[in-house]
Every structure is written in C-alpha cells, then in structure tokens.
Amino acid sequence: MEQPGNDRNQRNVHKGQRPAGQQNNRQQHTGQRPVRQQHTGRQRSGQRISKKKQLQKQRKKQQIITAVCVTALVLLVFAILFLVVQAVRSDKTEPETDQTPQATEEENTPEFEGGTQETPEPQTDSQEESTENNLVNNTDQEITDLVKAYFSAKVKADEKQLKKYVDNLTDEVLKEMKNETAYIEGYSGITLSLKKGMTDNARVVYAAYNTKFLNIETPAPSSAVLYVVKDPEKGSWYIHAWEPDGEIGQYISSLNQDEDVKAFNADVDKKLKAARKKDKTLDAFCKSLLGD
Numbered sequence: 001m002e003q004p005g006n007d008r009n010q011r012n013v014h015k016g017q018r019p020a021g022q023q024n025n026r027q028q029h030t031g032q033r034p035v036r037q038q039h040t041g042r043q044r045s046g047q048r049i050s051k052k053k054q055l056q057k058q059r060k061k062q063q064i065i066t067a068v069c070v071t072a073l074v075l076l077v078f079a080i081l082f083l084v085v086q087a088v089r090s091d092k093t094e095p096e097t098d099q100t101p102q103a104t105e106e107e108n109t110p111e112f113e114g115g116t117q118e119t120p121e122p123q124t125d126s127q128e129e130s131t132e133n134n135l136v137n138n139t140d141q142e143i144t145d146l147v148k149a150y151f152s153a154k155v156k157a158d159e160k161q162l163k164k165y166v167d168n169l170t171d172e173v174l175k176e177m178k179n180e181t182a183y184i185e186g187y188s189g190i191t192l193s194l195k196k197g198m199t200d201n202a203r204v205v206y207a208a209y210n211t212k213f214l215n216i217e218t219p220a221p222s223s224a225v226l227y228v229v230k231d232p233e234k235g236s237w238y239i240h241a242w243e244p245d246g247e248i249g250q251y252i253s254s255l256n257q258d259e260d261v262k263a264f265n266a267d268v269d270k271k272l273k274a275a276r277k278k279d280k281t282l283d284a285f286c287k288s289l290l291g292d
Contacts (some may be wrong), residue, residue, distance in 0.1 A: 097187055128199060135206065135260035138192035146237050151187045151227075166239045167229075173241055185212040188219065193264060198251055201230040202240075206264055218279035219225055220286065221271035223264070 070201050138144060146165060153161035157178045163169050190209040206228040210219035227240045227248055242248035255261055276283035 012241050055275050064077065108134050133196045133255070133258075135195055135258070135264060136203070137194050138194050140194075140237075142237050143194075143205065144192060146228065146239065147192060147205060147226065148190055149237055151190065151209070155186050156172055157181055164254050166241055168241050170241075178240060179278075187216055189209060195258075195261075197227065197229070197249065197256055199229075203228050204252060206261070208264070208268055213282070213285060216279065216281045216285055218275050220275055220282055223268045227252070247264065 070100060097105045106170075147159070150165045153165065154177055161173065162177070166173075188210045190207060193206040193208075195204040195206070205228055206227060209222055211226075212219045227242050228237050228251045229240050230237050240248070242252070244253070256265075271288075276286055
C-alpha cells in the first residue's frame, strides 16, 4: 500500500514538479524582485530633482552675470558720452581764450603825445619773407621830402615849420636846435638808410649828410638818427622826437650794436677824419666843438 504512494511522489519529482514547500520558497524568492525595482525608481527620481535644482542654480548665476555685464556696459557708454560732451565744450571755449591776448595787445599799444594813436600797417610780402631788421637804402620819397624839409626848417630855426614836421616839439628841444644851428649855414648831400621801428608804421632813419659851418670852407661829414611815424589818419609821415633814456632811445641804442649800423657810423667817421685832415680850420673847429 505504501509503495504505490511513494511511486506517485517519485513520478511527480521525475516530471519536474517540486514539493509544495519548495514551490513556496520559489514564490517568496521571486516576490522580492518588485521590491528592488521600487527602491531603484526612488533613487532615480531623487537624482532628477537634484539635477533640476542644479540647473536652476546655474540659470540664476547666468542671469546675475548677464545683469552685471549689462550694467557695466551701460555705465561705460555713459562715461564715453560724458567725455565726448566735455571735449566738445572745451573746443567751443577755445576761441574765447584766444581773444584775451588780442585785447591786451590793443590796450598796450603805445600812443604819441598829442593823442595820436599808432595803428600797425599791414605787412608787405617783403616784410613777411624776412624777419631780419637790416639797414636798407630808403626808397620812400615822402620820407626823403620830410627829412629834407626838417633840416631846412632846422637851420632857419623856423618854429612854425618845425612844429609842422615834429609831433612833440617842446620849448626845450627848440632851444637846443637854435643853439646847435647858430654856427651852421646849411646841410647838403642828404642820404637816408632805414631800419624797422618799434611798430609796423614806424622807421628808424639813419641820415648821412654834409654840414657847412660858418666861415669854414670844407663841409663836415655828419650823421643823425631820426624816428619817423606814419599818421594812420592822414597817411603822411612825421618825425617823433625821442629821448635817449626813453623807450625809443633804448630801442635805437640796441640797434647801434648791429653790424650794419656800426659800418654806417664807421663810414661817416672815416669821411670826417679825411675832411679834417684836409682842412686844418675844420679840424680846429671840431676839436673845440667835440673836444677831440
């Protein structure tokens, strides 16, 4: 009776069937897999959330960096605009500063006695080409006529005529002229050389001439320095009497150091020495007059 029962069990084993206890164990073993799958899914969802947070943080950082860059760019643009505006304003104010020296020069323009104010003449091409103040032969006939008329009135001690040619003739100067010409018969052989004056409408005149003294046969080579100015209103030249210690006198004194002026004076002295050597009477008069 037991054997048949045992055979049935064996057949079940042979067919691949497992005992009920073993089947339950298999079911329990296989039932653990869904639990592992659920645990893995939670980890993945947590990783996704953390990645989203990181992405959000990165976006916020990028937004902050972008905002800072835009702000810096805007400030840079404003700074450039400010510098451009300041440069334009400075350019507009330059002409105003240039006018100041001109006003100062006009205020410091020298005036002659008698209320006549000098107005500089426009420079000619020859004056613009050369800045040197060389001694040149006079080619202005008006200056020649003025100087000759002056010497003629001087030897005659004609006060009326002298005041016509000299702008600031004082009684003291007139007295000196009369004393000087008391022993002079006249002047001859007048030649003129010029240098630029202190202004464009002024000239320094170096006159060389012969002086004929009373009772002396041989004329004495002589020279004089005159300062002539052109009247801006009348357009005519006149002589301005100058003092040795005045501004014009100092200017003429500085010109005397020029080589061409030294040569001019040396030539007159040479001719005078020759005339004195020739005429003993002239030589004696010059010694008494000049003390040499």
